Amino acid sequence: MDNQTNKTALVxxxxxxxxxxxxxxxxxxxxxxxxxxxxxxxLKIIAQDLRQNIRSTLKSLAKTYSxxxxxxxxxxxxxxxxxx
Numbered sequence: 515m516d517n518q519t520n521k522t523a524l525v526x527x528x529x530x531x532x533x534x535x536x537x538x539x540x541x542x543x544x545x546x547x548x549x550x551x552x553x554x555x556x557l558k559i560i561a562q563d564l565r566q567n568i569r570s571t572l573k574s575l576a577k578t579y580s581x582x583x584x585x586x587x588x589x590x591x592x593x594x595x596x597x598x
Contacts (some may be wrong), residue, residue, distance in 0.1 A: 522546040522592055529556035541568040548592045550584075 523540040527533030528549035538578055541564045551557040 520546075522548065524548040524550065524588060524592055526550045529553050529560055534560060537564065538568070546571045548588060550588065 517531060523536075523545045525533050525537045528537045529551035533551070535549060537560065540547055547564070549561060551560075559569060581593065
Protein backbone atom coordinates (compact mmCIF):
# COMPACT_ATOMS: atom_id res chain seq x y z
CA MET A 515 0.00 0.00 0.00
CA ASP A 516 1.29 3.45 -0.86
CA ASN A 517 2.03 5.67 2.14
CA GLN A 518 1.46 8.88 0.14
CA THR A 519 -0.45 11.54 2.05
CA ASN A 520 -1.94 14.91 1.24
CA LYS A 521 -0.77 16.27 4.58
CA THR A 522 1.81 19.04 4.80
CA ALA A 523 4.23 19.74 7.65
CA LEU A 524 6.01 23.07 8.04
CA VAL A 525 9.23 22.43 9.96
CA UNK A 526 11.30 25.30 11.33
CA UNK A 527 14.92 24.86 12.31
CA UNK A 528 15.05 22.02 9.78
CA UNK A 529 18.82 22.12 9.22
CA UNK A 530 19.77 20.60 12.58
CA UNK A 531 18.66 19.14 15.89
CA UNK A 532 15.00 18.55 16.64
CA UNK A 533 13.85 20.30 13.45
CA UNK A 534 15.98 18.00 11.31
CA UNK A 535 14.76 14.89 13.14
CA UNK A 536 11.13 16.00 12.75
CA UNK A 537 11.70 16.62 9.04
CA UNK A 538 12.98 13.04 8.65
CA UNK A 539 10.00 11.60 10.56
CA UNK A 540 7.47 13.54 8.49
CA UNK A 541 9.31 12.65 5.27
CA UNK A 542 9.24 8.95 6.14
CA UNK A 543 5.49 9.25 6.66
CA UNK A 544 5.29 10.83 3.17
CA UNK A 545 4.14 14.26 4.29
CA UNK A 546 4.70 17.14 1.91
CA UNK A 547 7.33 19.27 3.63
CA UNK A 548 8.03 22.96 3.90
CA UNK A 549 11.46 23.31 5.53
CA UNK A 550 12.60 26.59 7.03
CA UNK A 551 16.11 27.31 8.29
CA UNK A 552 18.55 30.20 8.48
CA UNK A 553 21.42 28.37 6.78
CA UNK A 554 20.76 28.05 3.06
CA UNK A 555 23.79 25.79 2.49
CA UNK A 556 22.83 23.34 5.23
CA LEU A 557 19.19 23.40 4.17
CA LYS A 558 20.12 22.50 0.58
CA ILE A 559 22.05 19.46 1.84
CA ILE A 560 19.17 18.34 4.06
CA ALA A 561 16.60 18.85 1.28
CA GLN A 562 18.72 16.88 -1.20
CA ASP A 563 19.12 14.03 1.30
CA LEU A 564 15.38 13.85 1.99
CA ARG A 565 14.50 13.97 -1.71
CA GLN A 566 16.96 11.20 -2.61
CA ASN A 567 16.74 8.84 0.35
CA ILE A 568 13.12 9.19 1.39
CA ARG A 569 11.64 10.54 -1.84
CA SER A 570 9.61 13.20 -0.14
CA THR A 571 8.00 16.20 -1.80
CA LEU A 572 9.33 19.36 -0.22
CA LYS A 573 9.88 23.06 -0.47
CA SER A 574 12.82 24.58 1.36
CA LEU A 575 13.11 28.17 2.51
CA ALA A 576 16.38 29.60 3.81
CA LYS A 577 15.08 32.34 6.06
CA THR A 578 14.54 33.03 9.69
CA TYR A 579 11.01 32.16 10.70
CA SER A 580 11.12 34.78 13.46
CA UNK A 581 10.33 37.34 10.76
CA UNK A 582 6.56 37.92 11.12
CA UNK A 583 6.08 38.69 7.41
CA UNK A 584 7.77 35.43 6.36
CA UNK A 585 5.79 33.50 8.94
CA UNK A 586 2.49 34.90 7.69
CA UNK A 587 3.43 34.30 4.04
CA UNK A 588 4.33 30.66 4.78
CA UNK A 589 1.10 30.09 6.64
CA UNK A 590 -0.97 31.67 3.88
CA UNK A 591 0.81 29.79 1.09
CA UNK A 592 1.14 26.31 2.62
CA UNK A 593 -1.69 25.93 5.13
CA UNK A 594 -5.26 25.07 4.11
CA UNK A 595 -7.74 27.84 4.90
CA UNK A 596 -9.49 25.68 7.50
CA UNK A 597 -6.34 25.67 9.68
CA UNK A 598 -5.39 29.36 9.53
